[in-house]
Amino acid sequence: MKIWVKRATSAACAAVACAVVVSSCSLTGTSNTGAAAAIDAFATALSRQDAGGAAQFTTAPGQAGESLTTTLKEMSAQRIDVDIEKPVEYSDGTATFALTTKWNWDKGRVYEANSEGTARKLSSGWKVTWDPAVLHPGLGAGGHLREIRTDATPAPSVRSWSGKVFMYLQPVNEIVIDPAQTRDLAATTRALAGVIAPIAPLITPAVIGEKLAETPGKPVIAVTLRDPDMQVLAGDPGRVPGVSVNRTDKLVMADRRLSSPLEDGLTNYWQAIRDATAGWQVEMVNPGLRPRRLAGEQGPPGPDVLSTVDQGVQLTLGDAAVEVGQPATILTLDAQSGAILGMAQNTYAVERGIEIDRAYPVGSTLNPVFDEVGRIAGPQPEKAETLLDRLGLGVQFTVPGASVPTPGQPGIATIGYRPGQTNMSMTNMGAFGVALARAAAGQPSSVAPFVLKNVPTKVAGGELGGLDPALVGPILKAMTTTAATGDASDLTRAPGLKALVGTNGPEGPGWFVGVQGGQVVVIYTEGPKSGTAALQVAQKYFTIK
Template sequence: MSLRGARGAAAIVAVLAMVLAMTSCSSDDGTDASRAVQAFADAMSRQDTQGAADMTTSPSQAAQSLGVTFAGMHAKELSVETGRLVEYSDGSASFSLTTTWNWSGDHEFETKTSGSARRLSSGWKVQWDPGLLYTGLTADGRLQEVRTDAKPAPTVRADNGKPFMQMEPVNEITINPATTKDLDKTVRALAAAVAPVAPKVTVKSINKQLDAAPGQEIIAVTLRDSDMQMVDSDPSRIAGVNVNKTGMLVMSDRRLSTPLSAGITNYWNAIRDATAGWQVQLVAPGAPPQKLAGHQGGAAPDVKTTVDAAQQLALGAAVVEVAQPATMMTLDAKTGGILAMAQNDAAAKNKVDADIAYPVGSTLDPVFDAIEAAGKAKDKGTVDSALHSLGIGLEYTVPGMSLPQNRKPRIAAAAYRPKDFTASMMSMAALGVALERAADGQKSAVAPFVIHGAKTKVAGGDLGQLDPAVVNQIRDKMAVTAKSGDASDITGAPGLRALVGTNGPQGPGWFVGSQGGTVIVIYCEGDRSGTAALQVLQKYFRVK
């Protein structure tokens, strides 16, 4: 053999000997290396950012990457399993990880990665690499799980089929106290910047939000794109201010405002939730998110409501006729569909709600008179039954209408004609519809509703059958009230029928009536609230 050949053979033998000396399998022998890797995996499974980071060679870098990914993925459960660990004689080891992220929606995302460990003076540590989370992940990147929604978003449609509310791109302008050295200066600058398009967003209103959430980022105002173009300066240039592009369900006609919008939005969100999808993304600066996994359901159907935009505009103009709290609702007399609802700022401040029971005072005296005349005032049971058949004294859960936080209990008739009887605007609305349906030949009342195809839940009793004797007497009295009684000064309302009453000098005051196939309910609070209700009614007939 030549000298060159002998040297080559020797080199090969030496390499093989080195490889054999360095390598030994130790995945199941409970070595320090395997215990360190398992501790890292266990901490990850608990989504313990610092615990996992402390088991690595670079705790600060690992904590940064693990923290942003745990937050971005927000998994309900995380399972991290270690694979075969191979330990080498040079104080290093290799291993594999299988990481499974699971969410409450029964979807999951699995990754398979590999890593290495090193024996340091402090013991075995996992060699930190963002690629342990996902192959190719960089130090400035992260994984995130996001909700996805099918396009186009459903439109909320009025009764005539035209858009009433629709999804539009908006700009959430936020203030983060942690990112500005002079919070007062930031607040003043932002209030001044948005004043031309959002005059109600003031230093006082912004500070109120900040005080309610100390140290936290708040949304100071949400503006449509068209409004943003009218802002003189870019709000994002103000220290501590960010502008986030997002989407929101807004009124198609910005002149309209209604308490119905909150409940309709909740219903809209619910049907979008039912068809929502999900997506796991790899995010890195300067690049669009990369989809790694996900599923998207079909588009949700449009929401068809009973709302009449013209009625809504008229009600909005009517309730601002008085300074005291005023809330108004109109309904289709045949179907019970809610056409519109509006309230002025004073009523909104007092949190007046259509589902809360308020004292009725003398308003329902004609109803009690009719029940008595028909011989149905024998005891509590017969009185309740008669009232329920007219829609009074029941609780209505209307899909598409928000429920109050603290609903006041209904006070039923403990004795005939109780002084403290209360009813909600929804009950009064059901009464008005019941009386009109009876006049149209219908034999039963119906529950008010606002979403076509979504049934209103009625609790506390049954609507039952309408008694013609009771109905006719109430309607006759309503006609007299409109012609020569408390509502006789109302003009421009041929065929008006009315129940008018107050609960004493401090109110509240009510109007319940009908005209031209429309049921009208008005609720006012404060001094002379009965007169205020009639002022609102008169303005309605002038503008509708």
């Protein structure tokens, strides 16, 4: 904070009064008492962003405190510099001064306001005459300043593999239930569930109750609906006690039939672009008037996000994932490039929080791989680790647009070449399938899965690279056998299929990794007979793709 009081060499002014003349005395050069002390104290508290403290040095502490609190909160400045200039005290018990308030934010953003104020000598001492205009010219009673984020238009969209719009920004309606605003929460949840039933029948009173239980006493979003959805409801949700409708914008699927675990990762990447290209604006807000722009900057809109998702494949995956009544997640990749074509899961998997880069037990699924690695590496653990890394099984992938950072859950494969005790993520299994598909096509090298064009995946914990034909040959043979006469032999409509199937015991989880028709399919299921469930999902996929 800087409080500058310009000082001169003159001592004091003689107070000479007559009927029409009031003499003035510059406060510069005097001790910091009287009017100067009150003005200084007000400016000092303002620079500390102490609304209550500043208000105490005004003639109307209540009104000033409310106005200052709102402005300081809405401006949300990192630092405020307050400069006092031209302070003059008059013999009639008043004073005037000029105030320069500089609001500072990150990235060098600054807004400077130049205003004027007055002070009066009351029985309690000198006070700054409260007027919101002391903060900024034109600011009236009940008004405030605010700093807001601005975004360039049009907003970027997320494009699919073919270039079509896959996700785009659209107005939505958040249906919010606030326990503090209703006397009968159970009746409110029942009423709300009835209102939204025509469009969201799965959002039952029990589901709403579970959401409320996660954050007791706090408002929760029961469901988010698009504008057309609001037209088919069984009533106005805003009329339900304790329920409000919050209008906002959200990145949503262009084809509302689609749903994917990739939405969060793609939205995070899209949001990063919006954040990087965001602008800012300072506004004056007075009651009954349109906000007035005072300053700000806005750059051009960010580029569209180019994804590798195939909308047709994504729709097929969604239909396949709901084939079983237990957690099931299915991921499909291009067998040559490693591009992720789509990912889907059923509601059971959503509730379980299954993620693309979290490691899960593979059980017996990779036994043929471990057998061959052991045969080639012998008693050389480091060589075994290198072979597994090259297959995409011993490394950790961070896939921009797919991976969602989760504290305490790094998603790294806990691989130690221990058959039956190994965990893998779906990205590990996908990279493994792509490596084998490439080797079968005469390209014996592994690549990292990715979902954003021209945005590389981070690989940690090892290196991908060339594959030893002596290793991949027997593994491909074992996969061919599994599809022809083994556990995957009952699958139909999948010519040329190579697959591995396995479980981690009677309670799962179960895995399916298949290479067929230029695609790699990875399926992860949980619960009893999860290996059979994985095969059911696979069969549904091959039947409808």
